[in-house]
Amino acid sequence: MEFLGYFGAVFTPMSMLILCVGTVGGLILGATPGLSPTMAVALLIPFTFHMDPAQGLILLGAAYTSSVAGGAVSAILLNIPGAPANIATSLDGFQMAKKGEAAKALQMGFISSGVGGVFGILVLIFLTPVLAKWALGFGPSHLFWIAILGVTIIGTLDTRSVVKGLLSGCIGLWIATIGYDSIQGVERFIFTDHLEGGVHVIAALIGLFAIPQVVEMLEHGRTPRTVTLMAMEHHSVLDSARQVFAKGRALTIGSIVGTIIGLIPGAGGQIAGIVSYDQTRKFSPNRARFGSGEAEGVVAAETANNAMVGPSLVPLLTLSVPGSPTAAVLLGGLLIHGIFPGPNLFTQHAPVAWTFINSMLVGQILMMVFGLYIARLASRVTLVPQPILAAGILVLAVFGSYSVQSSLSDVFVMLTLGVGMYFLARFGFSAAPMVLGIILGPIAESNYVQGRIIAEAGDGLFAYFCTGTLNLVLIAICAASVIYSVVMEVRTRRLIAQLQKTAQQEAAT
Amino acid sequence: MSAPAPAPAPSPAPEAVAVAGRAQQVFPAVLVLALALWITWVSFDVDDPVPYLFPRLVAVIMLALAAVAFVRAVTGGNQTGGGIDLRTLLNVLPGIGLMFLLVFVLADWLGFYTASTAVFLALYAFYDPAPHGAIGTWARRVAVTLGFMAVMYGLFALVLQVQTPRGLLL
Amino acid sequence: MKRMLIGAAAALALSFTAAQAPAADYPDRPVSLVVVYSPGGATDFQARIVTMMAGEEKYLGQPMVIINKPGAGGKVGWNQYASGAKTDGYELASYNVPHFIAQSIKFETKYNIDNLEPIANWGADPAVFVVNKDSPFNTMADAVKWAKDNPGKLTVSGAGLYVGHHIAFLQIQKGTGVEMKYVPHKGGAPALKSVLGGQVMAGVNNLSDAYRSRDNLKILGIADLERDKEFLPDVPTFKEQGYDVDDSSVNFRGIMVRKGTPQPIIDLLAAKVPEMFKNARVAKQMKAGGSPMRIMTREQVQTMWKNRQVFLKELLAGL
Numbered sequence: 001m002e003f004l005g006y007f008g009a010v011f012t013p014m015s016m017l018i019l020c021v022g023t024v025g026g027l028i029l030g031a032t033p034g035l036s037p038t039m040a041v042a043l044l045i046p047f048t049f050h051m052d053p054a055q056g057l058i059l060l061g062a063a064y065t066s067s068v069a070g071g072a073v074s075a076i077l078l079n080i081p082g083a084p085a086n087i088a089t090s091l092d093g094f095q096m097a098k099k100g101e102a103a104k105a106l107q108m109g110f111i112s113s114g115v116g117g118v119f120g121i122l123v124l125i126f127l128t129p130v131l132a133k134w135a136l137g138f139g140p141s142h143l144f145w146i147a148i149l150g151v152t153i154i155g156t157l158d159t160r161s162v163v164k165g166l167l168s169g170c171i172g173l174w175i176a177t178i179g180y181d182s183i184q185g186v187e188r189f190i191f192t193d194h195l196e197g198g199v200h201v202i203a204a205l206i207g208l209f210a211i212p213q214v215v216e217m218l219e220h221g222r223t224p225r226t227v228t229l230m231a232m233e234h235h236s237v238l239d240s241a242r243q244v245f246a247k248g249r250a251l252t253i254g255s256i257v258g259t260i261i262g263l264i265p266g267a268g269g270q271i272a273g274i275v276s277y278d279q280t281r282k283f284s285p286n287r288a289r290f291g292s293g294e295a296e297g298v299v300a301a302e303t304a305n306n307a308m309v310g311p312s313l314v315p316l317l318t319l320s321v322p323g324s325p326t327a328a329v330l331l332g333g334l335l336i337h338g339i340f341p342g343p344n345l346f347t348q349h350a351p352v353a354w355t356f357i358n359s360m361l362v363g364q365i366l367m368m369v370f371g372l373y374i375a376r377l378a379s380r381v382t383l384v385p386q387p388i389l390a391a392g393i394l395v396l397a398v399f400g401s402y403s404v405q406s407s408l409s410d411v412f413v414m415l416t417l418g419v420g421m422y423f424l425a426r427f428g429f430s431a432a433p434m435v436l437g438i439i440l441g442p443i444a445e446s447n448y449v450q451g452r453i454i455a456e457a458g459d460g461l462f463a464y465f466c467t468g469t470l471n472l473v474l475i476a477i478c479a480a481s482v483i484y485s486v487v488m489e490v491r492t493r494r495l496i497a498q499l500q501k502t503a504q505q506e507a508a509t
Numbered sequence: 510m511s512a513p514a515p516a517p518a519p520s521p522a523p524e525a526v527a528v529a530g531r532a533q534q535v536f537p538a539v540l541v542l543a544l545a546l547w548i549t550w551v552s553f554d555v556d557d558p559v560p561y562l563f564p565r566l567v568a569v570i571m572l573a574l575a576a577v578a579f580v581r582a583v584t585g586g587n588q589t590g591g592g593i594d595l596r597t598l599l600n601v602l603p604g605i606g607l608m609f610l611l612v613f614v615l616a617d618w619l620g621f622y623t624a625s626t627a628v629f630l631a632l633y634a635f636y637d638p639a640p641h642g643a644i645g646t647w648a649r650r651v652a653v654t655l656g657f658m659a660v661m662y663g664l665f666a667l668v669l670q671v672q673t674p675r676g677l678l679l
Numbered sequence: 680m681k682r683m684l685i686g687a688a689a690a691l692a693l694s695f696t697a698a699q700a701p702a703a704d705y706p707d708r709p710v711s712l713v714v715v716y717s718p719g720g721a722t723d724f725q726a727r728i729v730t731m732m733a734g735e736e737k738y739l740g741q742p743m744v745i746i747n748k749p750g751a752g753g754k755v756g757w758n759q760y761a762s763g764a765k766t767d768g769y770e771l772a773s774y775n776v777p778h779f780i781a782q783s784i785k786f787e788t789k790y791n792i793d794n795l796e797p798i799a800n801w802g803a804d805p806a807v808f809v810v811n812k813d814s815p816f817n818t819m820a821d822a823v824k825w826a827k828d829n830p831g832k833l834t835v836s837g838a839g840l841y842v843g844h845h846i847a848f849l850q851i852q853k854g855t856g857v858e859m860k861y862v863p864h865k866g867g868a869p870a871l872k873s874v875l876g877g878q879v880m881a882g883v884n885n886l887s888d889a890y891r892s893r894d895n896l897k898i899l900g901i902a903d904l905e906r907d908k909e910f911l912p913d914v915p916t917f918k919e920q921g922y923d924v925d926d927s928s929v930n931f932r933g934i935m936v937r938k939g940t941p942q943p944i945i946d947l948l949a950a951k952v953p954e955m956f957k958n959a960r961v962a963k964q965m966k967a968g969g970s971p972m973r974i975m976t977r978e979q980v981q982t983m984w985k986n987r988q989v990f991l992k993e994l995l996a997g998l
Contacts, residue, residue, distance in 0.1 A: 032664075042718040043669040049731065136876035161589045163578050167541060170571035174548055177564045180751035183863050185786065185840055186560040189551065196758060197750035211608070221600035222636055265872055320891045321872040328717065328868065332724045338967025343894045387636035391629040392657055394608060398616065398625065399661060403671045406746045407759075408617060415612045419605055427537040428589030445563040450862055454879065457832045457860040672711060672744055 003125050006354035009054060010362055018055050019359055022062030023366045027374055029063070030070020033393060034206045034400015036083040037067040038326045043403075045333045053337035053349075057356040058363075060333050064326060065360055066367040068305050069113040073378050076105045076298070078393065080210045084201060084270040084439055085305045087432050088277035090209070091157075092290060092297030099293050102382060106375035107240035108295055109302045112251065114368030115244070116303035119255040120262065120310030121361045124317075131311070132318040135263040140451035141465045143266050145474035147444035150271050152481045153278045154433045154440075161428050162489065168429045172437020175199050175417075182442060183449050194409035201270075203401040203410040204417055204438050208431040210397045211418020217390040237372055243295060250280045250296045254303025262308030265315045265323030266447075269308040270439050274432075276304030282484055288492075310360065317341050317353065531585045533592040538575070538582035545575040607632050620676035622662060630654040705768055705944055706741040712934065713764070713772040715756030717749040721804070721867065721885060721970070722932055726773050728964045729801045729956050738955040743771070752839045753778055754788060761790035764937045768944035771798070776931040780987050781841040784995055792984045793938070796945055799953040800933035800975035800983070802965070805903035805926065806847035807889045807914065809874055809896045810881045819855075819899045819920050822881060826857040833859040836870040836882040841995070844870065844883040847902045847928035849994060851883070854922040885930065886910065887969045902928050907971060927990050931973070933980060949977035 009015060022044075029040040040063050048056030071082025076093035089109060096105035123131070138146075154169035155162055178189045179198025190196055244251070257276040262269050280300035281290045290297050313330070315323040320342040322328035334341055345353050381389070401414040421431055455464035465471060549568040552561045607628055615624035630650060639646040665671045712730060716722045723745065730743035748756035757772070757779055764770040774797070783791040808819065816822040826833040837844030840863050848861050859881075864870035867885050874882035875895055889898055890910045898914045901907060903926045906916055917924035934952055936945060955961070956974045965972050975983065 043671070045718070046670065046727075136872065139873070139876060139878035163574055163581070164589060167571065167574045167578060170567055170574060171541075171544070173567045174564065174571065177567070180754060181560045182751075182865050183839070184560050185751060185754070185782075186557065188560060188564060189548075197748075197755035214608075215601050215604060218601050218604040218636055219597050221596075222638055265876075266869065315872070319872075319875055319895060320888075321875060322868055325717070328720070331868075332718060332720070332727075335724055335968040336728065336964070338964070340891045340969060342891055385637070387633045388653055388657075390604070390636065391632040391654075394611070394632065395625045395629055395657070395661060398612060399621065399665055399671070399673070402621070402673060403665065403669070405748055405750070406672065407748060408674065411612050411616065415608055419608070422601075423593065424537065426590050426593045427534065429537075441563075441567075446865060448563065450864065453860060453862045454834050457834050670744070672746055 002350075003354050003358060006351060007358050009351065009355040010058075010359045015055060015058055015355070015359065018051075018058050019062050019363055019366060020370075022059040023066045023363055023370055024374075026063035026066030027070040027073075027367065027370055030067030030082050031073035031374075031378060032400070033074045033078065033080040033082060033210050033396050034202075035067075035403070036202050036205075037064055037071070037085075038083075038329055039202070039403060040064075040067040041326055041333070042329045045329065045336070048333055049336065053339055054352045054355045056333065056337055057352065058359040060330055061356055061360040062363040062366075064330065065117060065306070065309055065363045066370070068309055069110060069117070069302070069367050069371055072109040072113065072298075072302055072305075073106065073374070076109060077102055077379060077381050078210075078389075079213055080393070081205065084205055084435060085273050085308070086301070087205075087435060088273035088301035089298055089305070091277065091301075091432065092292075092294050093301075095291070095293035096295065096298065097379075097382065101235070101293070101295075102379040103375060104235040104240055104243075105295070105298055106379060107235060107237055107372055108244050109298050110368050110371035110375060111241050111244045112247075112254065112299040112303040113306040113371070114364055115251055116255050116258055117306035117309060117364035117367065118361065119303075120259055120307040121357065121364060122310070123259050123307075124310035124313060125357060125361075128314050128318055131263055132314050135265060135311075135315050135323070136319065136321070137470070138264045138266070140447040140454065141468075142470050142474060143264070144444055144447040144451060144465065145471060145478060146261075146264065146267055147440045147447065149474065149478050149481060150275065150436060150440045151444070152478055152485070153274060154436050156278065156485045157274075157430070157433050157436065160430075164428045165430060165433050168424075168431075169433040169437040171429075172434035173441040174437075175204065175434070176438045176441025177445070182446055194412050197405070197407065197409065199413055199417070199438065200404055200410055201435070201438050202404045203414045205435050206397050206401045207414035207416070207418035208421045208435055210393050211415060212422040212425050212431065214390045214393050214397070215419070215422040217386040244299055247296050247299045249283060250300040251303050253280045253283065254300045255307045258304035258307025259311045261304075262311035263314055263323070265321055266443070267323075269312050269324050269326075271436070272304040272308040273301040274436060277301045278481075282481075282488075287488075306364070317345055318343065531582070534582040534585075535579075538579040542572075542575040542579050545572040603635060604632060607635070616676070617674050618676050620679045621673035622658060622666075622679040623676070625661070626654060626658045629657060705947065706739055708769065709742050709744050710739060710769050710771060711744045711746050713746050713748055713756055713760050713770065715748055715750075715753035715760075715773070715775075718747050720749075721887060722773060722775060723747060724968065725802055725932060725965065725970050728968065728970075729961055731964075732955055732958045732961060735955075738951050738958075752782070752842060754782055754786070757782075758789045761788075761794055761937060766937050766939035766941075768936065768940055768948070771934050771936055771948075774931075774933055774935045775843070776984065777846050777928060777987050777991055778842045778930070780984065781846060781991050781995060784988075784991055785841050792988050795935045796938055796940060797977055797980035797984060798934040798936060798945070798948045799956065799977060800931055800980050801956045801972060802932045802970055803973035804843075804885045804887055804930040804932070804971060805901050805907065806843055806883050806928045806930070807886050807898050807902070807911075808847075808851065808881065808900045808917075809871075809884055809889050809898050811874055811877055812895050812897060813877075814880065814897060816881070816899065817897065819917070819922065822899065823855045823857055823922075826855075826859050830858040831860055833857075833881060834862050834879040835859050836862045836864055836873040836879040837884070838867040838870050839863050839865070843885075843928045843930040846991070846994065847883045847924070850902065850924045850928060851900075851917065851922070853994075854917060854924040886971065890969050900924075902926065909966070909971065910969065927987065927994075931975075931980075931983065933975070945977075 029035045044063050071086035072089045075081040075086040075090035076097050079090050079094040081087045081090050093105045155166045178195050254276045258272045261267050261272040277300050281287045312324045315321040316327045322331045339349050401410045455461045549572050552564040552568050555561050611628040634650050714723045714726050733739045733743040760772045810816050862879050871884050873879045900917045901914050902924050
């Protein structure tokens, strides 16, 4: 309960001001297509130079927390996930927005983000010492199986065509291999100099989601039709809250999955939303409605996204090991102020450390409040005439993909992939499995390669990858995931066949 | 893997109402198959196989899936996606042209802000249904463009201090 | 806005007059510094500290802006820099030795010590040999003895191939005469994580990173000519322990420009940048961040680059 003593430092006027600015700023940056949480935090670090350590960290923590949630805004309203973490949110969120439920989807998204976020920070506060060692125990073989678990989701993500969903995933896995291979430094598939650095996942994300959306807005040409929009219903916040808390299953699965994936260094948290979405769908009686605007899907994804934030800092704060790209950037922010994360953090710099963590707890709640307010404003985006929206998203996509690594090549790759995706999407291919492939490819490959080297020095490949409790548990989860998908596929097919039969019989009589 | 559905295919999802013709489905299937073949060929035609183990695995799986997709496209089974018609294509092509112009030519040459302003205005004006002749229309177009770009400049250049290529101007 | 406009105008003017008068009022706009690693990494973090005083009148009088171009262990950024950067003195880059020299020997890169000009060196981060706190090895001799009995079984993590850690590993292997197994990772932090998590038996890592995690590690040796008196005075060098490992793997960080930059600008930078590194605030921040400094002038760096080139050619010839 030591942390309670440091709440005073959060509630000083200056700290609260920074917290509010950071939260609102983070929400806006997160909601901007093309700016991911990692970039938001990286871009804010120079601001902390002139602050004292605690205030600087409050700013970074608030920006991290709220930019993750902010990514849901563009995912829901425009079908453009603000970060890889928000891909799962767009699956049902955008369908809800299309039905006129944009306000409801945003409200439910922010409330579930808040719930997941608070859960995650509480895990960080109370369980850090216990979990830190456990999290470090995940080695190459375990991460390999986690990536495979992600791959098993790829096929089931697209409900229209399993073959094309898997093909999209394979294209993603291949795209991930372009560039210098990360372990040996060998050039692969570099057919132009612009691909030398490989395809950055954020540039790909922007291209694959934003550009097809832009082109789609232009499909009707220069007609008044382009100005007509989706209807927008008002929705009461209280009702949204009631509906969120009625979805206990999604909240529970989201919190647990988000926490576990957030804890594991190297899994990156980018897949927390999608794994939680997939698991919730499998346990839900409404599974058939997932993908066509089921609110439970949004709740599952957003809860997991924000539940990941707190635990993702556990390895960083206790062992000085950044478990995710964002944590790595935060480490830089800590070091600049002369604060070394590690076992002594809570003894040597207790005021700073606890103020930081407490501010993230308060920040989760502020994020929810501001988010609900911004949701109302942001949903007006859908009222903007489509030509303006298209031009605006295009410019944002260009600036966003450039800022990732100050590279014009990334912008080229972004646009080329995006236009390609537009045409592929017209033929039933989808962007979500492709991005998932781009994320999972390097995790699967580099951990396999590392595991192979370690196994050669040890007990051999099979023993290394397929024995040990953790490996066996993960393999079992993978197998269960595949078997479940196949069984459900067969069942749905039978059901459809039966329905058609009865329909034909009715037509005949 | 489901068996190819007999033609005429039932439409399983509402969005598949405007199912593309068979020829249209074959075209992307051939492209993907060609891509899979090329990846397979490149990954097996190397001196040092170790860095290509993973690409090989992906290539083989992709080749198998592409073959299934190709057979289905030819037999007319499992048609997903709306395909594309000439009208839509003609409508989107100018927009896509402007995007490529911005990214591959103007951005580096004129600088990010100038190029984006020009392309924003062009894209907006091209697809804006308001009459081109009226002065009010153009005043609104220019105002919206400059307003949006001012926000972009404020966010990226002033707040986040992102250095974008300058080219000839900004 | 004003600054940008003036900058743009100046750039325009400069492109016309570059041939005649290069350094008259240099620098009259912000100078960019390309860092080829991600934000938050050790190089990026140190570069931000050592350049933070650049805006002061007695140094450059203009701020230095960090531009990150990460990818493939630095190859992407350096390739772009050596082939595409302007030579007007407004585009600088950071270097990491031995990384870029080793890469230029081992791969077909567009950069090598001949088309880049050093300005000054700010830091030196020696490689250290670390094991988990629970490891049975208490000294380097323990590890060597075990490796002798189990050739090729001792797994050692490090950040990628042909970087300082890998060079140190190769030297340690050569110096101790035992065979070990190098497990490349995607950077120093994941490599250290594997040691802390027990996935590998030992690791070669940066002194600064190992120093931060020293409570969970045992640091068995330092690959430098002398001990590090400031941070780890108790850790012996390899030489002291009787193994022939010198300072060739030490990760030197500094600033360079592309060849073709006018000599007056190089001279000006070479005079002012080391002074900037010596600033008391910079030193204080670097120490607070656990980063060892080693300020070297342009001439010293030129010699160091040449020596490393010769040494690395020999070491990597057999691979």
